[in-house]
Amino acid sequence: MKIRVVLPAVAAVAALALTGCVNNSDSEGAGGGTKTPATSDIKADSAAVALLPKDIKDSGKLIIGTDASYPPNEYKDANGNPTGWNVTLADAIAAKLGLKPEWQVSKFDSIIPNINGGKFNMGSSSFTDTLERQKSVDFIDYYQAGTLWAAPKGKTVNPEDACGLKVSVQSGTVQDTDEMPARQKACKDAGKPEIQVLKFDGQEEATNAVVVGKADALSADSPVTLAAIKATGDSLQASGESFDNAPYGFVTAKDSELTKAVQAAVESLMKDGTYTKILTDAGVEAGAVKEAVINGGKS
Template sequence: MRIRTAVPIAAVAAIAALALSGCVDNSSPTSGSTPSSAAVKKDDTLAGQLPQKIKDSGKLVVGMDDTYPPNEFKDDNGQPVGWEVELTNAIAQKLGLKADFAIAKFDNIIPSITGGKDDIGMSSFTDTTEREQQVDFVNYYSAGILWASAKGKSIDPDNACGLKVAVQSTTYEDTDEVPAKSKKCTDAGKPAIQALRYDNQDDATNAVILGKADALSADSPVTLYAISKSSGKLQEAGKTFDQAPYGIPLQKNSKLTPVIQKTVQALIDDGTYKKILDKWGVADGAATTAEVNAASKG
């Protein structure tokens, strides 16, 4: 899950790495096609509930770190794309607003929200009780951890002692999940898991394809997308585990929170949300209800 203490290098570097390796193509699944959010119409009732400041501005300022395909990343023109980008545009359109993406380092987004610079965030935030002390979350997706290995290579995430596992630096997989598995190995007198840390997900994926790593560990939609873009070179290793909610962060007790919650729920109910997830191949984590602060509800 996307719980970070630092930030990867710019997506431009990731694109350059791809050009050199030729291993993974993280382009949009239907490049040049009409976004699934294009037909979303304004809901006057929901728009009427917006705080006056946002109504007057005509825009929704959205903090985003666009380095996490397929959720949010840059296209060849440097513009943000991904299923969360499309979902954000749909939310804005439902409210009669234009989404204004404030691209920033991941760690700067919540401070920008609490400080009033950004209205919301959309960057694969895992809703945690710790984060809920700073912001409120409107939950819209459930992501877990999913490993991938080279095609034909059998890897068990629960029995990975002595293996090399590629992770994106400072993600939950790097800071918590793989170290915990490695400790279980060493406590049992077995070889540790060697975490190979990369600044961006593309390099972690390519490490497995090139044989530098035995497996990779990432959020389930990220892993599934990497597999889909690997030209058959990668496969799932085990099943998704440790499910947790993604959430849109907003200022604590903001009048905007119930509006965003109702808007996300409206997109779920009218089918727009499902169309977006299906387009990007990430429907396994689809939500049926847009909750608020799901982490604290257990």
């Protein structure tokens, strides 16, 4: 089981050693399917339900894959079940579709293969909608997030001048697959030492690497970095402003009927105010969007 929040310094190291914080299996199993208070009163939207593929509609459930290690978006509660505003929003989508959410906790980089393999119906794990990912799956965009760096309190780190530094990231994120390779190449082309990228299976571990001095900085999605700074008290500070804003998207199989059904469910949540309430309650409303675009990522 992963720790719920990032712990300061020595306590963090001890907690990580005791809990075995890395997802070592392809799928850790299902979380609860009980509706949260924020979604318990949501009524199914008949227009969205009508768009569902017959097999999913008949099953009565929406199987959702997530890597619950990215607070405050998605992480594990004290009982090991997925929680966070992204989980609440996906639960609300299931409610709009008249389905029961069935959560499957999995490694981040195995979620898309499991969708394409038919094991999961949808992915909800702070996926950045990119052109490369669009080649294999569809995205229903629902949020705008940027990348934000953080460093130890009192230490100045400039993401644009980070050659030779150690930077921690969560494996499989856009910071790992896109940002760091581009920055490493820029350093090499300039004749400077490359950034040393420290990759971790979970964001908690990536954050703790900075807290305990193993990394000079971390790079993550803006709401995640801000939550990490808050969770560590005075240990971390933001390094500059967020950049490279891009959409988060719920993931579905390429060209599937479910894509349109999920889009209709998200737009229904936007129309009745539930979407705004969920984001506002979590303090992440700054990234709200006005419509659920399919495959809106442009890079």
